[in-house]
Amino acid sequence: MNRLAGKRALITGGASGIGAAIAERFSEEGARCIVADLDGGDVVCDIRSGSAVTAAVAFAATALGGLDLLVLNAARPCVGALWELADDVWDDVIATNLTSAHRFVRAAWPHLVAAKGTVLLTGSVVGLDGSANQAAYCATKAGIVMLAKTIALDGAPYGVRANCICPGFTETPMLEAFLAGQDDPDAVRAYATALHPAGRLGSPRDVADAFVYLGSDEAAWVTGVALPVDGGLLAGI
Numbered sequence: 001m002n003r004l005a006g007k008r009a010l011i012t013g014g015a016s017g018i019g020a021a022i023a024e025r026f027s028e029e030g031a032r033c034i035v036a037d038l039d040g041g042d043v044v045c046d047i048r049s050g051s052a053v054t055a056a057v058a059f060a061a062t063a064l065g066g067l068d069l070l071v072l073n074a075a076r077p078c079v080g081a082l083w084e085l086a087d088d089v090w091d092d093v094i095a096t097n098l099t100s101a102h103r104f105v106r107a108a109w110p111h112l113v114a115a116k117g118t119v120l121l122t123g124s125v126v127g128l129d130g131s132a133n134q135a136a137y138c139a140t141k142a143g144i145v146m147l148a149k150t151i152a153l154d155g156a157p158y159g160v161r162a163n164c165i166c167p168g169f170t171e172t173p174m175l176e177a178f179l180a181g182q183d184d185p186d187a188v189r190a191y192a193t194a195l196h197p198a199g200r201l202g203s204p205r206d207v208a209d210a211f212v213y214l215g216s217d218e219a220a221w222v223t224g225v226a227l228p229v230d231g232g233l234l235a236g237i
């Protein structure tokens with residue numbers, strides 16, 4: 001308990017799934033949190049909108065009196081091979097999953113420098129290894145991994161850390177929607193489960209616990225990593 005005592009956090013996508021578990025775990029550990037989400041939370045924010053991002057950061061920094069932890073977690077899935085994707089779909093995935101990170105970090109930067117804060121980004125195992133039929137999603141998650149590394153490099157002189165957490169298949173509404181879109185959801189669920197040597201899918205709290213560690217002062221010398229939290233999925237064949 002109290003591993004995040006006194007920390008002030010802005011969490012995107014915190015109204016559901018992994019983001020909601022991050023908000024819950026952060027609060028349990030003594031952080032004060034503002035959740036920004038399209039659908040609920042403390043501040044309604046479509047992260048595809050530059051003005052909404054600026055407003056959400058200003059709201060959080062004012063409400064909390066600064067920002068120690070910027071958690072960029074909201075994202076959208078996208079099914080399809082590269083040649084199947086229309087321009088508007090591609091553009092929306094890039095805007096939601098990647099451009100939003102640029103805008104949030106830019107808007108929050110003075111607060112993060114003042115607090116010697118930390119940026120935490122939600123990647124994916126499919127940002128570290130490919131996955132069929134998810135070209136745009138995988139590309140954005142690989143981009144998020146590299147943003148964590150470059151924020152870490154550029155932020156180190158200011159005392160700002162950045163890390164990326166890469167979940168395996170995790171039991172959230174996003175996963176349920178993905179499964180519901182399959183011809184045989186039960187078979188795909190069984191296949192997905194079998195990919196994880198641990199023998200089960202992840203829970204949102206499994207993933208949120210890694211955010212607690214990387215957001216805490218226990219990780220003071222950890223920056224620029226992309227940490228799989230995946231029941232061993234990426235450990236090998």
Ligand SMILES: NC(=O)c1ccc[n+]([C@@H]2O[C@H](COP(=O)([O-])OP(=O)(O)OC[C@H]3O[C@@H](n4cnc5c(N)ncnc54)[C@H](O)[C@@H]3O)[C@@H](O)[C@H]2O)c1
Binds near residue numbers: 019048166
């Ligand atoms: N569930 C998984 O298996 C899994 C695996 C790897 C990575 N991830 C990543 O974890 C993160 C959280 O996903 P989840 O599984 O908890 O999904 P989720 O659907 O439960 O939650 C996503 C949240 O993001 C919000 N959101 C989506 N688009 C938004 C927008 N334009 N502006 C503001 N908010 C928006 C939604 O309203 C929702 O509250 C995402 O980055 C996702 O890519 C999920």
